[in-house]
Amino acid sequence: MLNKEIEDRYQQWLSSPCFDENTKAELAALTDEKEIEDRFYCDLEFGTGGMRGMLGAGTNRMNVYLIRKLTYSFGQVICDHGPEAKKRGVAIAYDSRRFSEAFALETALVLTACGIRAYLFDSLRSTPELSFAVRDKHAIAGVMITASHNPKEYNGYKVYWEDGAQLPPAEADKIMEKMAECGWDIPIITREEALESGLLEMLGQPTDNRYLACVKEQLLHPDMDQTHGGELKIVYTPLHGAGRVFVERVLSESGFSQVFTVPEQADPDTEFSTVKVPNPEDDGAWQLARKYAGQQQADLLLATDPDSDRLGVQCRNADGTYCHLTGNQIGAILAYYIIGSQKEEGKLPQDGVMLQSVVSTALTEPLARDMGVPLIKVPVGFKFIGEQIKKMEETGKGTFLFGFEESLGYLKGTYARDKDAVLGAALVAEAALYYKTTQGKTLADVLEELFEKYGYFLDEQVACTLMGKDGKERIGQIMDRLAADSRESLGGQTIASRENYKKQEQKKDGSVLPLDFPSVNILGLTFENGGFIKARPSGTEPKIRFYFCIAGTSRQDAEEKLKQTKEGFFSLIADLL
Structure with missing residues (x-):
């Protein structure tokens, strides 16, 4: 039986004139109380990148009413910043998902209704x-x-602030406060009224041209690309998303003339009909690309996700097979390439800084030390990399070289403040061309070189989906149990320290020490050899993620340690997963 609060929310949506008849019919047709509970037991909340959820009617779903309420609340926060903020306005874009175009237009019309x-x-x-x-x-x-x-059943709303980075936590809190104060009857005007008022302006090719010019400025060897780019064979898939036009264009204009786009996945498709999930991290998403790669004898396979901020990479081995590189491995290779190229040409800034998320590979630590570049770790979410870039600009201390996170996100330059798969595609293609033409190596060869030089660090992420109210409670129980764990070793590896990032404390050598890191809901442990495990509940999905980074003396040693460590770690929480 539904509790009173959930029942009241449900009945409000069934009876209020704020909601249309199709929405009411969708809700009236529900017969499973668990489904009703899941739709109404809470409101969707801001996480690391805004708000994201399954499409459908209800307070815990993405729908046009939530878009309006969220946008109106956001608009009130902007209004509180004064007339100049209203005049500066809000840029709005959308990808190829269900209702993305409609949600983007609703966002624009609510904002213009707010002036x-x-x-x-x-x-x-x-x-x-x-x-x-x-x-x-x-x-x-x-x-x-x-x-x-x-997956296709989801959509979301990512909010950015004036520096181009995702919304700071303080501003996100203000939006949530406004949302708690307002109802569902939101003022809105028509598209025609918005255009006539002069408050709605359409963006197109001129903005595209300026954006792509900035992307191309980040390349390190443009002359080499123009001269030899045609020697690199590339198969690319946009996975039915927004990346096709811009990835094809930046590669073509940079000199990479042999680019084959997977035809079945070239056009936008709200159903993502050729893949289970449009995620370059998922091996199943590469099936068609690998088929064409074999036909084309491609050197490189590239894939972008629907909004083209994540880039997946596979490269051809000497025996004709393809090596699927992880986000951590791509990040390490790009850092090695970018910093190494700048050092080689005497262009490396003396105060250059590299940034990465705290759950990304430890392989970059000895790499950065060897290259003489400070490595700063930040919480999960590219907005925290953006924060550090802004801090460097404001203080005049530090020059941003490169930033990445293990979930296939990379950025060089300061033209944008989020990960960029369009730039990533160009940089990876250039790195592959550089090592092929100057050293006769593939990116897989370069990765092996990094392992031999800095240690065999193997990384793996395990994501567990725990849906609904029960799932949320179990995630909390998992974090509590891990926080109380006191084992001194795992998988034959000695635990050197434990980190509770939420409490900003570290347990080491029997002492509790302050942890100089923002308060975020992550638990970690660090092994004596530099590897780690971290647990983090997602801020935007019903998931908890576990990040393993295990160091070994060889690939086989690291693989065995990773297997044993995972078994030991999950034995503590198996009944909750």
């Missing part, structure tokens, strides 16, 4: 271009309608 200028892209665009557009238009904020790499 706020809206810059709306005329068709689907990538997340990094939205970040660029915020900076390019000197807007106060930005909105991207996307659920990134999630």
Whole structure:
């Protein structure tokens, strides 16, 4: 039986004139109380990148009413910043998902009804271009309608602030406060009224051209690309998303003339009909690309997710098979390539800094030390990399070289403040060409070189989905049990320290020490040899993620340790998963 609060929420949606008849019919047809409970037991909340959830009617679902309420609350926060903020306006973009275009238009119309200028892209665009557009238009904020790499049943609303990075926590809290105060009857105007008022402006090719010019400026060997780019064979798939036009264009204009785009996945498709999930991390998403790679004898396979902020990479081995590189491995290779190239040409800034998320590989630690570049770790979410870039600019201390996170996100340059798969595709292609033409190596060879030089660090992420109210409670129980764990070793590896990032403390050598890191809901342990395990509940999905980074003396040693460590770790929480 539903509790009174959930029942009241459900009945409000069934009876209020705020909601249309189709929405009411969808809810009236529900017969499973668990489903009703899941739709109404809570409101969707901001996480690391905004708000994301399954499509459908209800307070815990993405729908046009939530879009309006969220946008109105966001608009009130902007209004609180004064007339100048309203005049600067909000840039809005969307990807190829269900209702993305409609949600983007609703966002623009609610903002313009609040007297706020809206810059709306005329068709689907990538997340990094939205970040660029915020900076390019000197807007106060930005909105991207996307659920990134999630299944087709999801959509989301990513919010950006004036520097082009995702919304800071303080501003996100203000939006949530406003949402708690307002109802579902939100003022809105028509598209025609918005255009006539002059508050709605459409963005298109001029913005595209400026964005792509900034992307191409990040390449390190443009002359080599133009001269030899045609020697590299590339198979690319946009996985039915927003990446195709811009990845094809940046590669072509840079000199990479042998690019074959997977035809079945070239066009936008709300159903993502050729894949289970449109995620380059999922091996199943590569099936068609690998088929064509064999036919084309491709050197490199590239895949972008629906909003084109994540880039997946596979490279050809000497025996004709393909090596699927992880986000950690791509990040390490790009760091090695970018910093190494700048050092070689005497262009490495003396105060250069590299950034990565705290759950990304430890392989980069000895790499950065060897290259003489400070490595700063930040919480999960690319907005924290953006924060550090902003801090460097404001203080004049530090020059941003490269940033990445293990979930296939990379950025070089400061034209945008989010990960960029369009840039990533160009950089990876250039790195592959550079090592092929100058050293006769593939990217897999370069990775092996890094392992031999800095240690065999193997990384693996395990994500566990725990749906609904029960799932949320079990995630909390998992974190409590891990926080209380006191084992001194795992998988034959000695635990050197334990980190509770939420409490900002570290347990080491019998002492509790302060942890100089923002308060975030992550638990970690660090092994004596530099590897680690971290546990993090997702802020935008019903998931808890476990990150393993295990160091070994050889690949076989690291693989065996990883297997044993995972078995020992999960034995403590198996009954809750």
